Amino acid sequence: xxxxxxxxxxxxxxxxxxxxxxxxxxxxxxxxxxxxxxxxxxxxxxxxxxxxxxxxxxxxxxxxxxxxxxxxxxxxxxxxxxxxxxxxxxxxxxxxxxxxxxxxxxxxxxxxxxxxxxxxxxxxxxxxxxxxxxxxxxxxxxxxxxxxxxxxxxxxxxxxxxxxxxxxxxxxxxxxxxxxxxxxxxxxxxxxxxxxxxxxxxxxxxxxxxxxxxxxxxxxxxxxxxxxxxxx
Numbered sequence: 001x002x003x004x005x006x007x008x009x010x011x012x013x014x015x016x017x018x019x020x021x022x023x024x025x026x027x028x029x030x031x032x033x034x035x036x037x038x039x040x041x042x043x044x045x046x047x048x049x050x051x052x053x054x055x056x057x058x059x060x061x062x063x064x065x066x067x068x069x070x071x072x073x074x075x076x077x078x079x080x081x082x083x084x085x086x087x088x089x090x091x092x093x094x095x096x097x098x099x100x101x102x103x104x105x106x107x108x109x110x111x112x113x114x115x116x117x118x119x120x121x122x123x124x125x126x127x128x129x130x131x132x133x134x135x136x137x138x139x140x141x142x143x144x145x146x147x148x149x150x151x152x153x154x155x156x157x158x159x160x161x162x163x164x165x166x167x168x169x170x171x172x173x174x175x176x177x178x179x180x181x182x183x184x185x186x187x188x189x190x191x192x193x194x195x196x197x198x199x200x201x202x203x204x205x206x207x208x209x210x211x212x213x214x215x216x217x218x219x220x221x222x223x224x225x226x227x228x229x230x231x232x
Contacts, residue, residue: 032130032137032195037070040231041067041197043227044228046063048223049221049224051221053217053219057094058091059092059094064088065086066085067083068085079124084119088114090112092112107158112155115149115152117147117177119145121181123142127187131186135188135189139187140184141201142182145178147176149177153167173209183199185198197230209221
């Protein structure tokens with residue numbers, strides 16, 4: 001988490017510095033007038049599984065993702081976007097700690113279910129009017145993504161108890177899915193050379209993550225994620 005924070009602070013300082021240079025040079029739409037924009041983004045988020053008749057008790061776990069993206073603006077404020085990248089999903093699993101001594105694999109908050117997804121998002125883009133001479137504009141994105149789950153892994157990592165168990169469970173969980181996506185934040189014109197994007201986002205899965213009815217019965221669980229993304 002310290003590494004993620006350091007990356008975010010460094011990018012934020014660069015953007016603020018560049019925006020200051022833009023202000024000193026006078027107001028300019030710059031890259032906000034370009035129709036085609038290509039770049040990428042990094043997401044630091046929390047993911048969880050929610051739903052009905054869940055076989056386990058879940059909690060949100062930290063996850064990461066990254067995308068390459070392209071956006072085409074039909075007008076200065078309205079555009080279309082598409083991307084491709086890696087999205088980690090899943091949840092933490094709560095287990096009651098019945099045996100308090102070390103050496104027993106029942107300690108809570110140590111087990112994870114992790115999905116490794118390749119995502120193809122398609123979305124609408126909106127940018128508001130210029131915020132004075134700051135080089136910034138409010139922005140938002142709304143759309144959906146197709147996802148291919150390359151691997152489902154159950155991980156139990158407890159160093160002090162001596163347990164580090166990893167099980168691949170691709171046959172138990174979904175392979176293909178979709179999710180809705182939304183985000184809002186600001187776009188920053190960094191000296192007419194790069195647009196930085198700082199946004200909060202939320203994803204809501206539409207498909208049941210459980211694949212094997214013989215194991216999970218009528219459980220219906222859907223993936224959720226929320227967090228912060230830095231794009232350029």
